[in-house]
Amino acid sequence: MADTLxxxxxxxxxxxxxxxxxxxxxxALMARNGEVVTLWGRDTDVVGAIDTSHENPRYLxxxxxxxxxxxxxxxxxxxxDADLVLVVVPxxxxxxxxxxxxxxxxxxxxxxxxxxxxxPGSGRFLHEVAGEVLGPTVPLAVVTGPSFAKEVAQxxxxxxTVHSDDPQFAQDVAEALHGTAFRAYTGDDMLGAELGGAxxxxxxxxxxxADGMQLGLNARAGLITRGLNEMLRLNQALxxxxxxxxxxxxxxxxxxxxxxDLSRNRRLGLALGRGQSIVDAVREIGQVVESVQTxxxxxxxxxxxxxxxxxxxxxxxxxxxxxxxxxxxxxLLAREQKPEYPTGLFE
Numbered sequence: 001m002a003d004t005l006x007x008x009x010x011x012x013x014x015x016x017x018x019x020x021x022x023x024x025x026x027x028a029l030m031a032r033n034g035e036v037v038t039l040w041g042r043d044t045d046v047v048g049a050i051d052t053s054h055e056n057p058r059y060l061x062x063x064x065x066x067x068x069x070x071x072x073x074x075x076x077x078x079x080x081d082a083d084l085v086l087v088v089v090p091x092x093x094x095x096x097x098x099x100x101x102x103x104x105x106x107x108x109x110x111x112x113x114x115x116x117x118x119x120p121g122s123g124r125f126l127h128e129v130a131g132e133v134l135g136p137t138v139p140l141a142v143v144t145g146p147s148f149a150k151e152v153a154q155x156x157x158x159x160x161t162v163h164s165d166d167p168q169f170a171q172d173v174a175e176a177l178h179g180t181a182f183r184a185y186t187g188d189d190m191l192g193a194e195l196g197g198a199x200x201x202x203x204x205x206x207x208x209x210a211d212g213m214q215l216g217l218n219a220r221a222g223l224i225t226r227g228l229n230e231m232l233r234l235n236q237a238l239x240x241x242x243x244x245x246x247x248x249x250x251x252x253x254x255x256x257x258x259x260x261d262l263s264r265n266r267r268l269g270l271a272l273g274r275g276q277s278i279v280d281a282v283r284e285i286g287q288v289v290e291s292v293q294t295x296x297x298x299x300x301x302x303x304x305x306x307x308x309x310x311x312x313x314x315x316x317x318x319x320x321x322x323x324x325x326x327x328x329x330x331x332l333l334a335r336e337q338k339p340e341y342p343t344g345l346f347e
Contacts, residue, residue, distance in 0.1 A: 011036045012176055015082040015109075017097055019046050019071065020287070021059035021149035022114060023088030026177070028153050031069040033179045039071040040078035047071045059287075063153045079104035084112065084176060086143070090288040091117030091198075094126055098133040110139030110169045112162070116197035117290045118297035123304075127190045139169035142190050143177070144197040145248035146256035148263070152182070159183040161248045163193040185248065192240030196231060196250035200257045201265040201291040202298050203227035205315050207258040208269020209325045223311060224258050230309045234298070237305040265291040272318060273325050295319050310335060 012035045016027040019041025027039040041047045049057050050071035054064060072078050079085065079101060089097050094115050105111070111134060119129050130140050141164035152158050160177065162184055164170035174184035187193065206227065210219045231245050231254070244250060257263045261270075268289050271281035282289055295316040302309045314328040323331065 009175065012083040012172075013081050014038070014084045014086060014176060015040065015078045015101075016086045016088060017075075017078065017101060018088035019043065019050065019056065019059075020088065020090075021056070021153075022147075023086075024050065024056045024060055024065070025149040025153040026086060026088060026114060026143075027069055028065045029179065029182060030176050031066040032155070033176065035176050037069055038078045038082075039069060040073070040075055041071065042073060044073055047073050060150060060153050063150065065153070075100060076104050079106070079109075082106055082109045084172065085109050086173075087111065087113040087115060089115060091115055091126065091290060092120050092288075092293065095119060095129050095133060098130060102134060105134075105138075110141065110166070110172070112141040112143055112164075112169075112173045114143040116144065116194075116201065117294050118198055118301075120293050120297070123297040123300040125191060125194050127194060139166040140164060140190070141166070141170050141173050142193050142197070143173065144193050144253065146252040148256070148260060150262060155181050157181045157183075159185065159248055159252070161185040161187055161193065163187040163190045163244070163249070165190065187244060187247075187249075189241040189244040191238060192235050192244030193249040195235050195238065195240055196245050196253055198290070198294050199231050199234070199298055199312070200227075200250070200254040202295045202312050202315050203230070203254060204257040204263050204265035205269040205272070205291045205295075205319070206311050208263075208266040208271075209273040209315075209318065209328070210269075211266075212270040212273020213325060213329070215329075220258070224254060227258070227311050228254055230312055234302055234305070234307050234309065237307050238301065264289045268292075278319060278321070291315070292319055 014030050014035050014037045016023050016039045019039050027037050031037040046058050049055055087097055141162050143162050145160035147158050147160055162170045162174045170186040174186050177184040207220050207223045235245050264285050268281050298312050299316050317323040318325055318328045
């Protein structure tokens, strides 16, 4: 693979905040696309290795990174003259990161994020948090869809979507990401895109549990399909667009996360289904597993609008130790027989 490719526009200066696997992969992608990218992280060893050895030995060991990618632990340096800021940190660090970057954000720089989840504790969507912290005039966008960091870093074909209330900013972010093996689409439904990206993590635990219990492919397909139904019903109640969840931000991300063993959330479910404790499973995975907090926030949203989500509710109970995986399965199977769509597609 060539280290960079020619771009039809002047190179953008991009600050990527978060040097985990996903932040590193997206920074490498944009650097190969010809953008001028600086990656910021807190871990001096990881940042030093990226900057000098062109590898992230902790999160993407053995995956070569482009020589043009720069990395730093100094936030003002990363933000200097940025045309675009991309935040790629866990959801629990999202608000803090926005508050930290705000004083250094160049006046014309929009802020996008590839973080999935809700604000812990409040259950707010991340675009609501960003609007509050950064103010109403800063262009905002969410980057989401079916993507494993390792495959993106390796240059394997991937498709994502960028949603924003600002069409030009969505286009700018998509252009920075779009390349020979990476398709970036655009949309205008930030709520639906964020809901899909968060909720699929909870449903991936359910399919992982079923596979860990060796319940078969029929069970996995049933959980994915009924899980999508839960996503669609909650999305409709909250005001999102159905087509968003039938695309990359919903169905695409759901299928990938529920079936691919690179998914941390699926691996958590697999471990629980095999009888491992949640503490041991999370320790073994060694990275943030978003579903542990997201299950609470999904159910908070559902209870607020009066939507019943049997699969998501069972996952929350299993993650809190209130149900064993076997009891959760029995609870789901004991539900009454009914039409698949009682009064319409989203009922």
